[in-house]
Amino acid sequence: MQFENAIAQYQRATQKFLSSISNLSRLREDQIQVGVTPKTAVYHDDKVTLYRFQPVVAQPIPIPILICYALINRPLMVDLQAERSLVANLLHLGLDVYLIDWGYPTRADRWLTLDDYINGYLDRCIDWIRTQHQLPAINLLGICQGGTFSLCYSALHPGKVKNLIVMVTPVDFHIPAALLNCQGGSTLGAAAIDIDLAVEAAGNISGDMLNYEFLMLKPWQQGVQKYLDLIDIVDDEDRLRNFIRMEKWIFDSPDQPGEVYRQFLKDFYQQNKLIQGSVMLGEQRVNLGQIKIPVLNLIAEKDHLVMPASSLALGQYVGTQDYTVRSFPVGHVGMYVSGKVQKTLPPVIAEWLQARVNEP
Amino acid sequence: MIEKPVQTADLGNTSFWDTVIKSWMDLSSTYWHAAYEQTLDRLTQLPPLGLNREVNLKLLRAFDAWARLYPTGLAYQQVLLEVQLRALEELLQTLTAMAQQGEPLKDWVQLQQLWGNIVDRVFEATFVAEPNLRVRGSFVNAINHSRICQQELMEVWLNWMNLPTRREIDEIHKTIYELRKEVRRLQQALARDEL
Known part of the structure; x- marks a missing residue:
């Protein structure tokens, strides 16, 4: 690269950026919509809301599917933009889709436990859907931490889940060289982070702090590179809108209830109790071997938050004979927003469920 | 009590920058030892007396926690600095190797992507290493410990104000x-x- 060329490139980039200011100045925060697919709030439980998306086919698959997202970030990632919406694609493939929105926990919720979320809120949402549809069991799709919740739930309430799908879900938390896990104490325990001290100091763990942790997994890419790359797309209004939509989603992070954070980090990250069959929710012990229903495990091959090996471990511990794995060549977030994945992933889910509709 | 700063992981051969950083850390450590541990630190460990004993104890503990945040923060900054220096070193080696193979950089975008990839990779490799993870953990735990001590002081004031x-x-x-x-x-x- 010659010096003159570098100067010329810099000049072109500057001109492009300046000429794109008009695009930026036209955008307004309230025009950046997420979660555009029509839906209705059908059930409320404290701060938790259960949504039902409006079906778009006359005869949906008779067993509805409930999407259980993580407590980290907002669940509308599955419906971020109209043309790349996992939910919209599932609806068009004939599914009847429900979604749990956990809401924004406040300091009043700091004593909520994993037991309250899994055996409480999640169980009551599932009971509500079962009652409305007069079904003994429904399909459950758990995403990321929500997948871990779904695994625990399916192990404890086997009669209420007909088919289980888990997507980018951590199962083995002691995968070597996984930075997120190491920083959570998978190798050093309290020497990496003293969870009791953190919860005592903060009460609830702030969403901003968690975001900082996630950004610091790839500080250059997440903190610098993506904004430099913005120069390339800033003159394309659609792509710019998509970029800002993603920013809006990433930094819309609810706080984590202190007790939930304490148990999740200590039992799952630090002590890896899920695969040891020693996680306790209330009085009940979670044993993945009790999951005898069909399981579909969806993995992102380039995931740096939930390493593929962490999700793949599920096969060793789950008790079912009907276990399927599908992987996609994207990262964690790419599972929801990649155009290519949104062409292939929803049909995989729909076909897998359709094939099991008539099974007892 | 917060742990004392720990040694960072040795990630490679000693370079000019390693020597500079080590000297800087040694100097800081010496000042820390002489200026705090031998003086004020001993004072903060003394049992206070009298009517305001409990308040003074909380005050001393908060000061001690805040003071102990300094060396852990410094050790963490050192690791971050090492990441940048090692990434720069690796970038220069990569650029040299590319030039020797007749593959010069095409544009500044390629340079920035190459640098970014190297920084993130070095950062990850650095912080999965247990000694560095321990440095980070000491810093995080010292922050939380200091915060708790500050809150205890704040509670004293809130009590006085009947809040x-x-x-x-x-x-x-x-x-x-x-x-x-x-x-x-x-x-x-x-x-x-x-x-």
């Missing part, structure tokens, strides 16, 4: 949380009996 403290509000929230669970259990039992 509710965080601890008291947490107690109320916990009571409400337990009562709500109890109500839900009773409602479920009632519903079962009605069936």
